[in-house]
Amino acid sequence: DVKRQKIANLLTQMRLSSATARKIQDIFRSEMNKGIHLQPSSLQMENTYIPELPDGTEEGLFLALDLGGTNFRVLLLELVNGVVVREDVKKYHIDAHLRTDSGIPLFEYLAECVSNFVISEGLQDVELPLGFTFSFPMIQHSLEIGILVTWTKSFNCPDVVNKDAVQLLKDALARRGDTRVKVVAVLNDTTGTLIQGATQDRHTAIGLILGTGSNACYLERADKVEHWEPERHGEREVIIDIEWGAFGDNGVLDFIKTEFDLENDANSLMVNSFTFEKYISGKYLGEIVRIILVRLMKDGLLFTRQTSESLLIPGSFITDYVSLIEQDTVDGCWLHTKEVLAKFHIVPDEEDIKIVQYVCEVASNRAALLVSICLATLLDHMEREEVTIAVDGSLYKHHPRLESWMNKYISLLTPARKFKLIHAQDGSGKGAAIVAAIALRIK
Ligand code: ADP
Structure with missing residues (x-):
């Protein structure tokens, strides 16, 4: 009937044809190549300086500090033969003013939480290596130097931008007189997920986050990477952090932007940035659905017997509802x-x-297809026999259809590639401890 036809017409913009999918693949491939060759690109393709995966020899007690996820956490992890055998976790609240004022009090608070945690574990006299999961875009000069490019999510301490988050943490610990905690590595949740996945499945070579935000990283041949600052030590491989949340920030993806995406962007905290993330991640998927529902309601195509005031409020339709x-x-x-x-x-x-x-369904399906397009392109680029993709994040965990769609679309887009999706739990905690162990090994 007429109404159904109108709705279908309005939503065709959300449908990506196979020709469009191919076009996005070409653009993603080109952006990846530019990024890795240090040419202007919306993909940062950052060297994480993590040159190897866990080999099962990782042993000892490690601290992990996880900042940038839903909770700020401090963890103590004990590794035996590369496996986490003990994990003590404490979550801390970070007041809004600490998240948005100067960086000094923020890092002093982080250091204070670490010290208190170590004391509560009775380990204040033990030297403890710490892996710092700092899930924000960074420029890395080494495994233990991470310069903040920009804050995201709910953080915005202006004076930390362009500073080394590791140094700020080290300085704050030193001011407390805490000399036994040694920060040995900085990473983000995506690399932590790849590393944690590698302990579950030896073919793991991609890490993927589908949570509040979205990002991916992968194992690259070291000789393909141009950005190497410290002297190389015969590394054969290295993890590259794609930072794909920003894919298309330079306009290359504008042809898929619908009127709904424009409104979603306009309602967001940072307009015209994190273009790709806004199509797919948990922070935005529900909002896209809400914007479409409101449009249908205003056009008299939906809820014709009533109107809803609360549906008009941006952010009111959370992604949990979509699941x-x-x-x-x-x-x-x-x-x-x-x-x-x-x-x-x-x-x-x-x-x-x-x-x-x-x-x-339409909004979720587009998200699954877009993620799959990038993953399929990445699998082709990597040219490995077999790749396991380690995934973490609540959107992936709780949405009932993403995984099966992703399996279907990746297979369709790159039929010859052997791949598997696995769920890697808590890469930002466990992964940080393992990366700290790897950092000590390669020193
Ligand atoms: P992080 O903030 O570190 O990414 P999570 O992976 O737990 O943490 O992701 C939290 C986000 O996942 C929430 O902001 C929300 O957007 C999304 N989310 C939470 N629960 C669900 C759910 N049931 N279905 C879909 N998305 C969800």
Whole structure:
């Protein structure tokens, strides 16, 4: 009927044809090559200076500091034969003013949490190597130097930009007189995920985050990498952090931008940046769905018997709701969909439910396809026999359809490549300890 046709027409912009998918693949490949050859590109392709994966010999007690995820955490991990056998974790709250004022009090607070944690573990007299998971874009000059490029998420301490986060932490620890904690490596959650995945599956060579944000990293041949600052020590491989959240920030991906994406961008904290992340990650997927639903509502195509004020509020439709509604589509029922809409004081009819489920499917499916396009391109670039992709993040964990779509699309886009998706739990904690152990080994 006419209404259905109108909705389908409006949503065609969200559908990517196979020709468009190929075009995105070409652009992603070209941006990766430019990035790795230090030419202007929206992909940073940063050298992490992690030159090898765990080999099963990692042993000892390690601290990990995890900043940039949902929680700030300090962890103590004991490794035996490369496996975490003991893990003590403490979560700390970071006040809003610490996240947005000067960097000095922020890093003093981080150091204070580390010291208190070490004392609570009774380890204040033991020398402890620390791996610092700092999940923000960095320029790395070595495994233990990470210059902050820009804050993201809920952090914005202006005077830390262009400074070395590791040095700030070391200085804060030194001011406390804490000399037994040794910061030996800095990494982000994505590299931590690859490293943690490698302890679960020896073919792991890609790390992927689908959580609040999105990013990926992979194992590259060292001779292909131009950005090497410290002297090389015969490294054969190195982990490259793609920083793909920013893919398209230079405009190369604008042809897929829909009117809904433009509005999503306009409502976001940092307009015109993190273009790719805004199509796919947990922070934005629900918002895209909300924007489409509001448009359909305003056009008189949805919820015609009522209007919802709360649905008009940006950010009100969280990505958790998308997962719930997609679960209904999988189960062929309406239960969660009705519950979610009730939160917006909407009592839907049968047609409303089908439309809402359809919108969630279209937005989720596009996210899965975009991630798969980049992963397929990466697999072709890596030319390995077999690659396991280690994934972490709540969006991937909880969305009921992403994994199966990704398996399908990657296979379609690069049929000859053997790959596997695995879930690597807590790379930003466990991975940090293992990277610290690797750092000590290669010193
Ligand atoms: P991080 O902030 O370190 O990425 P997570 O991986 O836990 O931490 O991701 C949290 C994000 O995942 C939330 O901001 C939200 O966008 C998304 N999320 C949480 N729960 C769900 C869910 N059930 N379905 C889909 N996305 C979810």
